[in-house]
Amino acid sequence: MTEPEDVVWLRAGDALAASARREATALARRVGFTDRRIADVSLAVTEIATNLLRHAEDGAIVLRPSRTDGRVEVECLCLDTGPGMADVAGAVRDGHSSTGTLGIGLGAIERLADTFDLHSLPGRGTALLARFRAERPRPATADGWGSRPVAAGLTRPISGETVCGDTWAVRAVAPADGSEPGLLTVLMCDGLGHGPLAARVSDRARQIFRETAAEQPRDIVSQLHEGLRGSRGAALAVAEVDRRAGRVTLCGIGNISAFVVEHDRRSALLSHPGIVGVQMPTTRTYSADLTPGSALVMHSDGLHQRWSPTDLPGLLTRHPSVIAGQILNQAGLRRDDAGIVVVPAARR
CATH class of the missing domain: 3.30.565.10 (Histidine kinase-like ATPase, C-terminal domain)
Structure with missing residues (x-):
């Protein structure tokens, strides 16, 4: 986790x-x-x-x-x-x-x-x-990154606040042979509003995501809906990333953007209108290929949707934290909480 x-x-x-x-x-x-x-x-x-x-x-x-x-x-x-x-x-x-x-x-x-x-x-x-x-020397790798994370996220609070109402999380099971995880489940959540009250909803969503036994994205979203009842609610999306098969499956409710991004284009995975915990339509899932060199990018409406990978040449080859940070840097809106999570495709 x-x-x-x-x-x-x-x-x-x-x-x-x-x-x-x-x-x-x-x-x-x-x-x-x-x-x-x-x-x-x-x-x-x-x-x-x-x-x-x-x-x-x-x-x-x-x-x-x-x-x-x-x-x-x-x-x-x-x-x-x-x-x-x-x-x-x-x-x-x-x-x-x-x-x-x-x-x-x-x-x-x-x-x-x-x-x-x-x-x-x-x-x-x-x-x-x-x-x-804490300890050196660094592990030897060709790219000099030490260890290579399979995902990275970043949140930024709205100006004037110290806590962010957006959150993210990734679940993965590490193979016994020590290789990179092949199957990941990813959460991107935007608690309605901003500040401590929105953060409370997002923290609860992350706890449910952590503890649920559900595995499929639509089942996890249903669990989140039940668990967030009585709160102000949230927009959120859950994706399953099969890195070995090169496939992404997503279930999203509300204003969460999700894209499979390649160096010259991006393909959107749809979310449906609604508020998880308050009013949710029948859940649906959408799938797309995740080819080598591409990445899954999920973000809240604290980032505008007009950014394009063609305006960010070379970014997908960088460390996932750099990818998340640069997209937020170029597309983030200071008038709102912002959150983003990035899962690069497996190396082949």
Whole structure:
């Protein structure tokens, strides 16, 4: 079971570097990092924040614990709105610096992190990911990501709130041979309204999703409807992702968007009008192929639906956290809670 952890959003401002360093240090200490590793996290996050303030037009840093392979990591995701990088490889090279790029210190950040990845759109913005484990060295992988999660999600509260009314979760059974899970069940939920009352509904939905014995998406949605009766209700969708067969099956109620995204197009999976827990129509499921190189993307109406994969070249090859962060960065609406979850197709 993968669920959202406590998320701290820090908006760009004069105190960003100090705030990011303080929050990252506290988080690393809370999850049991050694003093030496805490110092690594503090140095890298300070450098990330300083680069954002020096070179970007606007942006934010997201800090949270993340569980991968049964271990807790500290994740730093930096999202900005420009100017982006025309030469990503050159920007990461040690000693590289040029006006208008996040060039200073990226090589050092990559060395300090166990997982490092970024995606940049010239003129529009960059998503940078750095994850830190309590113990080193990092596991050896061809992409330098350490361990590769099979899914990632991200939520952001509406301006003025500290909690988000959107949530997500992923259930998976790990094969005995240690290979990537082949069958996943994914929840994307948007509690009606925003703030603590909406978050309460979403938390209850995630608990039901965690505990139900139902397996098929439409049966899980029915269980969620019964369990949310008496609440303000929610829009939500449940998807079954068979990564080995390359197939997605979804049951959705309300304003949740779900797409199978390829590099040059996306195919929508329909949701039906209604409010889970209040008024729900007869449930239906829709299926689509999930071919190698594609991904399932589910998000709330806190992101506009006009985004296109052709406007995000190369994004689907990146780490799932970067995919989720960059789509939210480019399509998120500040006037509402926002939530997104991404499941890439299996590698072949």
